[in-house]
């Protein structure tokens with residue numbers, strides 16, 4: 001059985017999807033190892049050593065996915081102690097991990113230091129002091145990069161734009177030199193890099209190039225001060241086509257970064273792609289529970305909800321919805337595809353032409369990134385199972401959550417309370 005996610009090929013493989021749904025139930029996330037590998041190679045072929053690629057774990061942190069990437073030689077970008085634990089459990093190495101995030105706790109910093117993490121991407125002066133304190137208590141030296149906010153408009157959804165002054169992320173460009181000097185004065189910090197991340201689902205190269213200009217200028221300024229920065233991490237954010245968008249061509253940008261790094265010398269580059277590696281490598285399969293025609297709107301009620309795939313509800317994001325079994329020669333009414341959760345915002349698509357009946361399967365496309373990782377138990381719904389298709393085989397890589405796990409660990413008060 002082979003499996004790809006182009007619509008036509010999905011139909012050719014309808015038996016496979018139907019079989020998987022029958023075996024594992026729905027909703028079900030299905031990922032393709034071949035697609036993840038191909039996406040990874042799109043970057044790695046233009047990114048020779050010593051430059052590094054750190055996959056952003058938040059996009060999809062299933063252990064099998066992380067393991068495929070670790071075997072491909074990936075480094076990892078994490079934002080929590082939990083993500084670090086996952087990377088290690090999946091066979092990744094701590095030295096290949098960069099730790100991003102604005103709110104790292106004491107516990108997370110201590111854990112990362114104990115594991116000999118590759119680098120902390122530090123987002124504030126307060127965080128710098130905290131890492132110094134913990135590293136000195138442990139008698140170790142922490143590798144540090146400063147995340148700088150380049151104040152660039154990423155031209156994306158405001159909730160996922162991160163590189164503007166008004167956003168909570170990074171250290172303001174104008175403060176970077178002072179914070180860097182402070183870091184250099186602290187004994188248990190090794191100030192070795194700068195980084196930025198301007199946002200996610202960016203579809204034009206210009207914001208990346210603008211950010212790169214500002215970061216290279218900053219490195220120039222730091223070097224004039226005698227501060228020898230040895231790495232620049234430009235983050236992730238590479239968008240994928242969900243609807244009719246143009247595919248973002250990354251190779252030109254990657255080459256431009258390398259050209260500039262070579263020009264100034266002694267600089268290793270890093271990137272942190274997430275969505276671009278796993279987004280189109282996954283679908284969410286869901287079953288139609290009811291067709292509910294109405295005078296104003298028709299609804300297809302499916303068994304997946306916003307708790308399984310939050311992107312449409314949170315960002316009004318578009319995902320193609322494809323029937324797994326196509327009914328030939330029948331009308332395709334206009335329908336809203338909605339879930340069972342008690343919120344009007346619980347939808348996967350509005351005004352779609354779809355002919356589907358109770359029991360039919362639908363595939364929600366491009367669900368490999370920020371799908372399962374943003375799932376919750378809202379409405380006390382168990383999180384879905386995940387399957388990886390590899391070659392002729394499909395393996396269950398995460399079981400559906402058992403219902404009992406949804407209340408285990410909770411305690412009712414005794415009668416005397």
Ligand SMILES: Cc1ncc(COP(=O)(O)O)c(C=O)c1O
Pocket residue numbers: 056059077100101197199200201235236237238272273274275276
């Ligand atoms: C610091 C950092 N790096 C990398 C990423 C990955 O972004 P994307 O999935 O858009 O490539 C994110 C998320 O936006 C992030 O916050």
Ligand SMILES: N[C@@H](CCCC[NH3+])C(=O)O
Pocket residue numbers: 058160200201311369370374
């Ligand atoms: N969760 C977002 C991306 C946010 C990236 C995290 N920095 C999405 O689904 O598009």
